[in-house]
Amino acid sequence: MSATPNPERERDVELLARVAKGDEQAFAQFYKRCADGLYGLALKMMNDSGEAEDVLQDGFSYMWKKAATYDPARSSPFTWAVMIVRNKAIDRLRARQRQARILDKATTEFLHFTDADDVSSREPVRREQCAEVRAALAEIPGDQKQVIELAFFGGLTHDQIAQRLEAPLGTIKARIRRGLLRMRDILKEAGA
């Protein structure tokens, strides 16, 4: 995570500050800046466009209500929004017991990004972010990526992941930690 000023982040921080005061225009702008990425997350987790849409709506509804709780010292606005949408998706997954579908897809899907992916349709900033993160993921061992995917997208507890992968709980914890810390360090070096 780069310490250099990030205009995109600063813009989002300013928008959320305005949203916290009830500024609908700022909310609409924040939505337009983040919605595609957050919808992609919801789609990945729910594997259903209708449910992903509901998750997106629930997430932004929550953001509208809780904008005043956002603390720029703790996270970027996008991270705050990602965690909100992720939690909404997890709530639905658990309520609807859809985890089996996620589990089946989680073991290999995340490991493969095609070079021909729709990256060109993204804005330059997003393209760069995508490239940096994919490059970082490429340097993470497969077993670490696997547990990170199950943990982040699957809504599984670490116990469930350990059971699913038939691995000791301590091993799962260590893989999550090592994978994320290694990614953190790679992204820091890249100035992400």
Next chain:
Amino acid sequence: MIDETLQDQAALHALGLLEGSEAAAFQAALKGNAELQAMVDEIAETAASITHALPAAKAPTEVLPRLLAQIRAERLHGTTPRAQIADSESSWMPWALAASI
């Protein structure tokens, strides 16, 4: 220096995977430990950044108009607990979990 066990907990906490007594114990460890809190925050940022690697998607166009209509309806009926209300829970719950309340 944060030991590996605590680092493991930090990573799990950042992903909202700690529960029950583990979560409570980690919350206690976080109190007054700026280094540990910084690690949690960095891990959460890293985890969230994975979203950028996902295939591009276009959010459905109907969602924003629905959200704005919802906001206006709630304002009209005075039912929205506006964000200015302090979220007292966010001061002690993991911030990443607070979103699911």
